[in-house]
Amino acid sequence: xxDIYQTPRYLVIGTGKKITxxxxxxxxxxxxxxxxxxxxxELHLIxxxxxxxxxxxxxxxxxxxxxxxxxxxxxxxxxSARPSHTSxxxxxxxxxxGSYEQYFGPGTRLTVT
Amino acid sequence: xxxVTQLDSQVPVFEEAPVELRCNYSSSVSVYLFWxxxxxxxxxxxxLKYLSGSTLVKGINGFEAEFNKSQxxxxxxxxxxxxxxxxxxxxxxxxxxxxxxxxxxxxxGTKLSVKP
Numbered sequence: 001x002x003d004i005y006q007t008p009r010y011l012v013i014g015t016g017k018k019i020t021x022x023x024x025x026x027x028x029x030x031x032x033x034x035x036x037x038x039x040x041x042e043l044h045l046i047x048x049x050x051x052x053x054x055x056x057x058x059x060x061x062x063x064x065x066x067x068x069x070x071x072x073x074x075x076x077x078x079x080s081a082r083p084s085h086t087s088x089x090x091x092x093x094x095x096x097x098g099s100y101e102q103y104f105g106p107g108t109r110l111t112v113t
Numbered sequence: 114x115x116x117v118t119q120l121d122s123q124v125p126v127f128e129e130a131p132v133e134l135r136c137n138y139s140s141s142v143s144v145y146l147f148w149x150x151x152x153x154x155x156x157x158x159x160x161l162k163y164l165s166g167s168t169l170v171k172g173i174n175g176f177e178a179e180f181n182k183s184q185x186x187x188x189x190x191x192x193x194x195x196x197x198x199x200x201x202x203x204x205x206x207x208x209x210x211x212x213x214x215x216x217x218x219x220x221x222g223t224k225l226s227v228k229p
Contacts, residue, residue, distance in 0.1 A: 004156075031215060042203065042221040043157075058216075090156055100145045100164065100207045100215050104156035 003027065004105035006091050012111045013081055021076045021108045023091030031094040032074040033102060036060060036087050043090060049074055081112040115140045117206050119220035127228050128196055134189040134223045136204030145207040146187040147217070148178055152200045160202070163187065174198070199227045 004025045013019055023032065030051050035043040035058075045058030049068040063085070064078050074093075078085055088109045092102040120135040138144060145164050149157040161172025168180040178189045187204060204220040 006156075033216075040222075040224075043217075043219045045216060048216060059218075092157075094215060100217075101147060101159055101162050102217060103159070104149075106156045107154075109154070 006105035006108050010109050017081050019078050023074045025093045029093035033092040035090040083112045086112050115208050117220040119223050121223050123224045125226045129193045131192050132194050136187045138206045147205040148189050149203045150200050194227045196227050
């Protein structure tokens with residue numbers, strides 16, 4: 001089973017602040033994903049990466065940005081947080097090429113006041 | 114366009130009763146199918162998956178699902194639920210095409226509430 005870590009688990013921050021949500025995995029997975037999930041709603045893909053220096057936007061438009069400088073690390077950044085960014089952010093990864101089952105981290109619940 | 118529909122947003126059921134959570138998808142290409150469970154304030158945990166082979170797949174916690182290609186469905190079942198099964202369940206589909214291969218599309222989720 002994959003080990004995927006997300007920090008912080010909970011974050012309350014004021015409007016206009018810059019934030020970075022961390023996601024890391026220890027299994028050398030190539031593919032990593034960020035999802036946004038509003039309370040009681042489905043998950044929407046906002047970013048994904050197929051490897052180092054590879055990043056793509058997902059189906060849901062997001063003001064956040066991502067980077068993939070190391071295989072194990074896939075941070076998500078919001079340059080200027082707004083209340084509309086309040087949501088849960090879930091990170092996931094796929095163990096190996098050809099596998100389609102994504103393994104999820106515990107999530108970061110972000111509240112922007 | 115590809116889509117996933119979970120027909121019931123909430124399913125209340127009594128403990129030890131059977132349950133079925135319904136999922137339909139729309140696609141013109143081959144698919145891989147998944148059910149995930151989410152407990153409060155946690156990430157998603159894989160319950161089971163269909164990639165190929167037998168259309169009846171068994172997963173963790175006594176859950177099973179059946180892939181029906183003609184009806185484009187992948188319903189989740191459990192013959193006898195427990196209080197601990199109370200959670201939200203998401204059906205997800207991966208469409209086997211192009212540059213988005215492996216990306217998942219999720220349904221809106223079904224909240225299963227098991228009452229004593």
